[in-house]
Amino acid sequence: MLQCIFLLADNGAVILEKQLTGHRVDRSICDWFWDHVISQGDSFKSMPVIASPTHYIFQIVRAGITFLACTQVEMPPLMGIEFLCRVADILSDYLGELNEDLIKDNFVIVYELLDEMIDNGFPLTTEPNILREMIAPPNIVSKMLSVVTGNSSNVSDILPGATASCVPWRPTDVKYANNEVYVDLVEEMDAIINRDGVLVKCEIYGEVQVNCLLSGLPDLTLSFANPSILHDVRFHPCVRFRPWESHQILSFVPPDGQFKLMSYRVKKLKSTPIYVKPQLTSDAGTCRISVMVGIRNDPGKTIDSIILQFQLPPCILSADLTSNHGTVNVLSNKICTWSIGRIPKDKAPSLSGTMVLETGLETLRVFPTFQVEFRIMGVALSGLQIDKLDLQNVPNRLYKGFRAVTRAGEYEVRS
Amino acid sequence: MAPPAQAHRSPSPSQPSGKGEVSDLKSQLRQLAGSRAPGIDDSKRELFKKVISYMTIGIDVSAVFGEMVMCSATSDIVLKKMCYLYVGNYAKVNPDLALLTINFLQRDCKDEDPMIRGLALRSLCSLRVANLVEYLVGPLGLGLKDNNSYVRTVAVIGVLKLYHISAPTCIDADFPPTLKHLMLNDPDPQVVANCLSALQEIWSLEASTSEEASREREALISKPVIYYLLNRIKEFSEWAQCLVLELVAKYVPLDSNEIFDIMNLLEDRLQHANGAVVLSTIKVFLHLTLSMTDVHQQVYERIKAPLLTLVSSGSPEQSYAVLSHLHILVMRAPFIFASDYKHFYCQYNEPSYVKKLKLEMLTAVANESNTYEIVTELCEYAANVDIPIARESIRAVGKIALQQYDVNAIVDRLLQFLEMEKDYVTAEALVLVKDLLRKYPQWSHDCIAVVGSISSQNVQEPKAKAALIWMLGEYSQDMQDAPYILESLTENWEEEPSAEVRLHLLTAVMKCFFKRPPETQKVLGAALAAGLADFHQDVHDRALFYYRLLQYNVSVAERVVNPPKQAVSVFADTQSSEIKDRIFDEFNSLSVVYQKPSYMFTDKDYRGPFEFSDELGNLSIAAESADNVVPAQGVEANDKDLLLSTSEKEEIRGATFNVSGYSAPLYDSSAASVQSELAIISSTSAGSAPSSSLAIDDLLGLGLSAAPAPEPASVPPSLKLNSKAILDPGTFQQKWRQLPISLSQEFSLSPEGVAALTTPQALLWHMQGHSIHCIASGGHSPNFKFFFFAQKAEESSNFLVECIINTSSAKAQVKIKADDQSTSQAFSDVFQSALSKFSV
Numbered sequence A: 001m002l003q004c005i006f007l008l009a010d011n012g013a014v015i016l017e018k019q020l021t022g023h024r025v026d027r028s029i030c031d032w033f034w035d036h037v038i039s040q041g042d043s044f045k046s047m048p049v050i051a052s053p054t055h056y057i058f059q060i061v062r063a064g065i066t067f068l069a070c071t072q073v074e075m076p077p078l079m080g081i082e083f084l085c086r087v088a089d090i091l092s093d094y095l096g097e098l099n100e101d102l103i104k105d106n107f108v109i110v111y112e113l114l115d116e117m118i119d120n121g122f123p124l125t126t127e128p129n130i131l132r133e134m135i136a137p138p139n140i141v142s143k144m145l146s147v148v149t150g151n152s153s154n155v156s157d158i159l160p161g162a163t164a165s166c167v168p169w170r171p172t173d174v175k176y177a178n179n180e181v182y183v184d185l186v187e188e189m190d191a192i193i194n195r196d197g198v199l200v201k202c203e204i205y206g207e208v209q210v211n212c213l214l215s216g217l218p219d220l221t222l223s224f225a226n227p228s229i230l231h232d233v234r235f236h237p238c239v240r241f242r243p244w245e246s247h248q249i250l251s252f253v254p255p256d257g258q259f260k261l262m263s264y265r266v267k268k269l270k271s272t273p274i275y276v277k278p279q280l281t282s283d284a285g286t287c288r289i290s291v292m293v294g295i296r297n298d299p300g301k302t303i304d305s306i307i308l309q310f311q312l313p314p315c316i317l318s319a320d321l322t323s324n325h326g327t328v329n330v331l332s333n334k335i336c337t338w339s340i341g342r343i344p345k346d347k348a349p350s351l352s353g354t355m356v357l358e359t360g361l362e363t364l365r366v367f368p369t370f371q372v373e374f375r376i377m378g379v380a381l382s383g384l385q386i387d388k389l390d391l392q393n394v395p396n397r398l399y400k401g402f403r404a405v406t407r408a409g410e411y412e413v414r415s
Numbered sequence B: 001m002a003p004p005a006q007a008h009r010s011p012s013p014s015q016p017s018g019k020g021e022v023s024d025l026k027s028q029l030r031q032l033a034g035s036r037a038p039g040i041d042d043s044k045r046e047l048f049k050k051v052i053s054y055m056t057i058g059i060d061v062s063a064v065f066g067e068m069v070m071c072s073a074t075s076d077i078v079l080k081k082m083c084y085l086y087v088g089n090y091a092k093v094n095p096d097l098a099l100l101t102i103n104f105l106q107r108d109c110k111d112e113d114p115m116i117r118g119l120a121l122r123s124l125c126s127l128r129v130a131n132l133v134e135y136l137v138g139p140l141g142l143g144l145k146d147n148n149s150y151v152r153t154v155a156v157i158g159v160l161k162l163y164h165i166s167a168p169t170c171i172d173a174d175f176p177p178t179l180k181h182l183m184l185n186d187p188d189p190q191v192v193a194n195c196l197s198a199l200q201e202i203w204s205l206e207a208s209t210s211e212e213a214s215r216e217r218e219a220l221i222s223k224p225v226i227y228y229l230l231n232r233i234k235e236f237s238e239w240a241q242c243l244v245l246e247l248v249a250k251y252v253p254l255d256s257n258e259i260f261d262i263m264n265l266l267e268d269r270l271q272h273a274n275g276a277v278v279l280s281t282i283k284v285f286l287h288l289t290l291s292m293t294d295v296h297q298q299v300y301e302r303i304k305a306p307l308l309t310l311v312s313s314g315s316p317e318q319s320y321a322v323l324s325h326l327h328i329l330v331m332r333a334p335f336i337f338a339s340d341y342k343h344f345y346c347q348y349n350e351p352s353y354v355k356k357l358k359l360e361m362l363t364a365v366a367n368e369s370n371t372y373e374i375v376t377e378l379c380e381y382a383a384n385v386d387i388p389i390a391r392e393s394i395r396a397v398g399k400i401a402l403q404q405y406d407v408n409a410i411v412d413r414l415l416q417f418l419e420m421e422k423d424y425v426t427a428e429a430l431v432l433v434k435d436l437l438r439k440y441p442q443w444s445h446d447c448i449a450v451v452g453s454i455s456s457q458n459v460q461e462p463k464a465k466a467a468l469i470w471m472l473g474e475y476s477q478d479m480q481d482a483p484y485i486l487e488s489l490t491e492n493w494e495e496e497p498s499a500e501v502r503l504h505l506l507t508a509v510m511k512c513f514f515k516r517p518p519e520t521q522k523v524l525g526a527a528l529a530a531g532l533a534d535f536h537q538d539v540h541d542r543a544l545f546y547y548r549l550l551q552y553n554v555s556v557a558e559r560v561v562n563p564p565k566q567a568v569s570v571f572a573d574t575q576s577s578e579i580k581d582r583i584f585d586e587f588n589s590l591s592v593v594y595q596k597p598s599y600m601f602t603d604k605d606y607r608g609p610f611e612f613s614d615e616l617g618n619l620s621i622a623a624e625s626a627d628n629v630v631p632a633q634g635v636e637a638n639d640k641d642l643l644l645s646t647s648e649k650e651e652i653r654g655a656t657f658n659v660s661g662y663s664a665p666l667y668d669s670s671a672a673s674v675q676s677e678l679a680i681i682s683s684t685s686a687g688s689a690p691s692s693s694l695a696i697d698d699l700l701g702l703g704l705s706a707a708p709a710p711e712p713a714s715v716p717p718s719l720k721l722n723s724k725a726i727l728d729p730g731t732f733q734q735k736w737r738q739l740p741i742s743l744s745q746e747f748s749l750s751p752e753g754v755a756a757l758t759t760p761q762a763l764l765w766h767m768q769g770h771s772i773h774c775i776a777s778g779g780h781s782p783n784f785k786f787f788f789f790a791q792k793a794e795e796s797s798n799f800l801v802e803c804i805i806n807t808s809s810a811k812a813q814v815k816i817k818a819d820d821q822s823t824s825q826a827f828s829d830v831f832q833s834a835l836s837k838f839s840v
Helices: A028-040 A077-095 A100-105 A107-117 A128-134 A140-149 A241-247 B019-034 B040-057 B062-071 B077-090 B095-108 B114-126 B134-145 B149-165 B167-172 B175-185 B189-206 B211-220 B223-231 B238-250 B256-271 B275-288 B293-313 B316-332 B334-344 B352-365 B371-382 B387-403 B408-418 B423-439 B441-452 B462-474 B482-491 B499-515 B517-532 B537-552 B554-561 B577-585 B590-594 B615-623 B629-656 B664-685 B691-706 B729-738 B751-756 B760-769 B821-836
Strands: A004-008 A014-019 A049-051 A056-062 A065-071 A179-193 A199-213 A220-224 A232-235 A249-252 A257-266 A274-283 A286-295 A303-311 A316-323 A327-330 A335-341 A350-357 A369-377 A386-391 A398-414 B743-748 B773-780 B783-791 B798-806 B811-818
Touching: A004 A028, A014 A100, A014 A107, A014 B040, A028 A056, A028 A065, A049 A077, A056 A077, A065 A077, A077 A100, A077 A107, A077 A128, A077 B238, A077 B275, A077 B316, A100 A107, A107 A128, A107 B040, A107 B077, A179 A386, A199 B293, A232 A241, A232 B256, A232 B293, A241 A249, A241 B256, A249 A257, A257 B293, A274 A303, A274 A369, A286 A303, A286 A316, A316 A327, A316 A335, A386 A398, B019 B040, B019 B062, B040 B062, B040 B077, B062 B077, B062 B095, B077 B095, B077 B114, B095 B114, B095 B134, B114 B134, B114 B149, B134 B149, B134 B167, B134 B175, B149 B167, B149 B175, B149 B189, B167 B175, B167 B189, B175 B189, B175 B211, B189 B211, B189 B238, B223 B238, B223 B256, B238 B256, B238 B275, B256 B275, B256 B293, B275 B293, B275 B316, B293 B316, B293 B334, B316 B334, B316 B352, B334 B352, B352 B371, B352 B387, B371 B387, B371 B408, B387 B408, B387 B423, B408 B423, B408 B441, B423 B441, B423 B462, B441 B462, B462 B482, B462 B499, B482 B499, B482 B517, B499 B517, B499 B537, B499 B554, B517 B537, B537 B554, B729 B773, B729 B783, B729 B798, B743 B821, B751 B760, B760 B773, B760 B783, B760 B821, B783 B821, B798 B821, B811 B821
Parallel strands: A179 A398
Antiparallel strands: A004 A014, A004 A065, A049 A056, A056 A065, A179 A199, A199 A257, A220 A249, A220 A386, A232 A257, A274 A286, A286 A350, A303 A335, A303 A369, A316 A350, A327 A335, A369 A398, B743 B811, B773 B783, B783 B798, B798 B811
């Protein structure tokens, strides 16, 4: 079980420590860890699970803050890592975002949260809804309230109902004047296009995100028009398994507010919405580059926020790049960004230029990989469609909203 | 609290410089303590916040302990929380002051508000001051009976905390039975889960001293408890589910119906959003079906998709942990994942530790149908900006080539690498082409054409250079200018820093000489002269050896240095399957991430029940020196070195002594891995043996087993033993348990034998010479204990021996168990005669 948790700033200094068991873990472990990180060059490069001479360390990095947990016993590694991820999620949820100053300003809240999330090294509750009932977030509303009512406590006096209720993720008495429920399909397309322009791998990872603002104890069913395309699914604990197994229907009592209902994967997609065609030819110490971008399969909605990013190989001394559309930036660390935005109707955006190679090098042997970002509002590229959303005991006024968005995930084009 | 060492690192304006601020705080707190003015809580709160943040930054604010306690008389819950936090932090270092807090904490434990009751109880138990435990028992007892589940949850963990502070108090207060009752009856799942985790910990710690506790621990994995927990599994929080699933994985069902019931019940857990739950479920599935081969395969099919989704959904840290587990499954059953090879393609942004794992998996899943795609993909990585990954991927191509029968296309790719003009690519490719040629000599013509065109000036890395030189020597008849390249290399003898390269150069020149004597004669002279003058012992010795050999008889020299070779069929550097199995048994644990079974890296204080737990295990633990971690790691390293060095050395050995041509490495390798496993066992048992000397011992041992085994002349003709007998520890243990003792005797040792027996190792090597192998040993003078085994030469009939030697009385007590009882007397004679010959 975890013995302690440390939060480290981006310079390795300890922001906060929380000892969990009788075995006190000395802070010096953080120094060891930081030396280790520096020896690896970059904290993103060091492994999530490290064996130090005295402890096994789990670490994740979020927004420059390293969350570190130590243990001396054998335990499921994913449990340690998942827990740290939850801590990071909950903290950023509570504080609005994550940074050193925010944590320092809210030490007490962070301690309170950790106290409820883990006891004696064993994770207790990480359900945001329950935590929020036990410990009020430090938001403007609660500050206003405390001024108005004079009740300055940021902890509710009563215990969360959910700890006793049979639906642990939902508070017992939720009331809304307007009953609303929003369902979003958020998809990410991962693709690899190889040197020959062949689509090697194309997959969609999607999530069904629900924002539920409903009174009482609503029981919802959500069905898809084409559930058979889903390759593998994972559910929020509220989803009942049997209806899904027999009819591919999601039947659930939702948590209150925003949550991730399910995630899914759709395999083996045949085409991508845009094409990127890089061409590199080198001769006598210079390399000519030209990249064309255009729409391959029109998804029916505008593709926007198209950004192309690539790392120039270290053997390139200088690069002179221009584009006929959008802006090109080359940073000092040789990362080159081409922001295209939307593809204009009249021309295909292209980037071209020359790059000077290191002296003594005739031709380029190491080729950059182009990472593509884009966003398409209103379309789920996997083709998944929501059929209908039903409610038992429909309240008087009910608004149902559906949206979809597809973004590029790990979308890379090799040259 | 740690000293404020870090304080200067993060200077912030609000931070106090030192003592002045603390005493300021002290006086301010004192003023507030007595005051009852309205709004006082707010000002207290500000001050408390300050204290807490100082404490967090690492400034010692224990000086205000008294004042904090005085101020704690408040109804404000936030103030209380801050106060609890402060007290919990400093109580352990100020036990006297902690006494002050007991009073108000005990009072809070009876508060109306369950939240306060729970918090106070938690703080009370977190004080961790040994002389205050008497104050804990009462509130804990009440807490366990509280009608609010939150308080009960806290109280249960409190019992565990109490146990760690003072185990007798906890046991005397009869808390464990109370927890057991709660676990089986409480309506709140979190209480049940906490009871389970507390009981598991308490009973496994108690089990060593109390029979009853170990019975109770066994009872946790009994059918009623497991079924009770499984039936409630959906009520539990995700973390508690992990705990329950870990427990279920230890349960052994009675029949297959039970197995299917459990699997049906848990199937939907594979769809859970929490990766830890999914992995725990997978562990249960794998363990349940271990004995049912076909269902086990189906389980692999079933868990494939959830695992792959986990990899692609979470943060990089999560995917790494999942990938490590996937890695072990892929290694066990590559064919099941063969069609999903695209999931193991590396993405540009992934950290290199993830890419490395993926490359290994790509290598493993390659088969006839997907090799082309995989190799194409791997070749793209060779042009990667990330040089270590580029190297790894070229090696991966090579490994695939070595495991495939149809290597046509791959050879072409490798040869393309050679033409890529990147030094590291060329270097890696050269090493691979060498290995490839050793396995597929039929490709020599294609390869030689390309290799011949590589200028040796462009190759700098010792390994690559050695490979190139080896090929020059081996195929000198096909390469026009081989003698001249060798000549120029010999001319630069002085500039060559690597002894390995110089050794290879000597051998290559010799080989070349046998094939093309007129052209090479001059070079040979120069090389031998340079070798004789070399300051490196090995190079010098080899040069001298060649020289004398040539002097003696050239044709004999040719037979020794350049005999006809057989293609290598299996290379030696694969991880032993025994270790892989052990890691698999520890699925969903840190072992998987490290790719080592836990006995190789965890501290024994924390080690869970270990498979060698009966006799062998006791023996090894009894003999263990205090600190096991370092020797174990040392041995690991040695083990690796050993394997590596054998795979490199096999060639040298083959070239120089060449007992049985190139088929020799095959046997050597298996002997080597057995040997090194023995080394692990014997050294974990005899942790006192310094690991440095161990490596040497092992190498010597290797020499023993690799050289034509000293034929046991002493063995009476009635019983011939197999000098290359192999038995893995698991089988040994199993057999030892099953077989009856067929002979139990006492021998006496010769005085020389007693004198020689200073460490267990000494006897091991001796007995090995008599074809009796050791599987485990331990002890210090004067008492030693050994487990030996031997195999009949003609049939696989085993003899197992337990031998306890007392050097002060010069007696050896021997228990022999045998597959074939009738021969045990004969074996006993052999054993006795071998033992009696033992001396310095």
